[in-house]
Amino acid sequence: MWLFLLFLYGPTLTILILSFQGPMGGLTFPLKDPSLHWFASLFEVQRVGDFGGSLKRSLILAVLVMFVNVLIAVPAGMALRKGFRGSRAIFWLTIASLIVPSILVSLGVGLLFSQTGLGTKWYTSAFGAHLTWTLPFGVLIMIGVFARLNPAYEEAAVDAGATRWQTFRHVTFPIILPNVVGVMLFGFSLSYDEMPRTVLAGGAYNTLPLEIYAMTNNVTTPVLYALGSLTTLVSFLVIALALTLMTLARRRTGGGAALRKPKQES
Numbered sequence: 192m193w194l195f196l197l198f199l200y201g202p203t204l205t206i207l208i209l210s211f212q213g214p215m216g217g218l219t220f221p222l223k224d225p226s227l228h229w230f231a232s233l234f235e236v237q238r239v240g241d242f243g244g245s246l247k248r249s250l251i252l253a254v255l256v257m258f259v260n261v262l263i264a265v266p267a268g269m270a271l272r273k274g275f276r277g278s279r280a281i282f283w284l285t286i287a288s289l290i291v292p293s294i295l296v297s298l299g300v301g302l303l304f305s306q307t308g309l310g311t312k313w314y315t316s317a318f319g320a321h322l323t324w325t326l327p328f329g330v331l332i333m334i335g336v337f338a339r340l341n342p343a344y345e346e347a348a349v350d351a352g353a354t355r356w357q358t359f360r361h362v363t364f365p366i367i368l369p370n371v372v373g374v375m376l377f378g379f380s381l382s383y384d385e386m387p388r389t390v391l392a393g394g395a396y397n398t399l400p401l402e403i404y405a406m407t408n409n410v411t412t413p414v415l416y417a418l419g420s421l422t423t424l425v426s427f428l429v430i431a432l433a434l435t436l437m438t439l440a441r442r443r444t445g446g447g448a449a450l451r452k453p454k455q456e457s
Contacts, residue, residue, distance in 0.1 A: 203423055210416035218413060229417035242418050245402035248313050250425075252398060253383040255314070256321045260329045260378030261371055263322075268333025282334075285327050293387030296323050301391040311394040320388040325378040332377065336370040368440040376433040380426065 209216075213224025233242050271278055288296075297320055304316040311317070344366065348358040364371075386400035393401060399422060406415050 203419075206416045206419045207423070209413055210420040212413040212416070216413055218411065218416075229412065229414045230421070232414055233417055233421065241397070241402065242414075245397050245399045246418075246422070248396060249383055249399035252313060252318060252321065253379045255318060256325055256382035257375045257378040259322060260325045261374050263326060264329030264333050264374050265367075265371060267330045268337050271330070271334055272337040285330055288323055289327050293324070294390070296320055297388045297391040300388075304392070311392050313389070313393045313396055313398055316392040316394065317389045317398065320392040321382045321385055324385060324388055325381045328377050328381065329374045332370060332374050333367075336367050340366065365440075365443065368443075369437040372433055372436045372440060376430065379429055383426065383429075 208222065209218070209220070210229060211225045211227070212222060212229065213226045214228045216223040271282060300316050300320040300323070301311050304311050304319075309315060340363070344362050345358050348362045353361070384400055385398075386404065389398055389401060397405065403415070403418065406418075
C-alpha cells in the first residue's frame, strides 16, 4: 500500500519540491537557493500564459458545476427511486454518456453553440460539456443513496401531518446531506481538472488544465511547478472541507443510521 501511495503521489512531491527553486534554479534537480520566488511571480504579468485568469475561471466553473450538479442529481435520484414511464431508458442514457469519448462530447457541444450563434465560452458551452461528465456520477450516487434510505422515516413524517416539501426539508434532506456533500465534491473535482471536454468547447480563454498543457511547451522556469503545487493545495483543501462537512452532517443524523434497514422483529 505504501508503494502504491508513493507511485501515486511521488510525481506530485517532486513538483512540490522543485517549486521552491530559487531565482537561478532550473526545471530539474539540484535545488538551488530554496525560496518562494516562483510562487510570488505566479500572479504577476507573464510573458507567456495567464495563470491567474485561468485559475479564476476554473474555480468559478467548478463551483457552478458543483451546485448545478446537486440541483439536478438529487431530484433525479428521487424520481428514479419512485420510477415513472421511461425511467429505465433515461437511466441507461445517463450511463451511456460516460462511455462516449470526451473529445467527441467537446466537439459536439462546441458545434452546437457555434452553429446556433451563441459562441463557445468557458462559462456556457464548457459548462454544459462539464455537466455531461459530472451529472451521471451525481445521479448514480443519489440512486444508491435513495435505494438505502429507510422509507419508514418519511412515512412517519407524513403520518404526523407533514407535507411532501416539509418531509423532504426536515427529514429526507438531513439524512442524505453527507451524500449530497459527496456529490458536490465529485462535481467540483471532476470539473476543476477536466480537459478533454473543454478543449473544443472552452472558447478563447483557457481554463487551468488547458493553460497548464499549453505552458508545458513554452514555460522554461519553475513557475509551472509553483502553479501545480498551488492547484494541488486547492484540491486538498476542498477535499478536507468536504470531509469535514460530511462528518458534521453524519453526527447530526446519528451516524447515518437512517440509511440502514432496521432489523426485522421475530
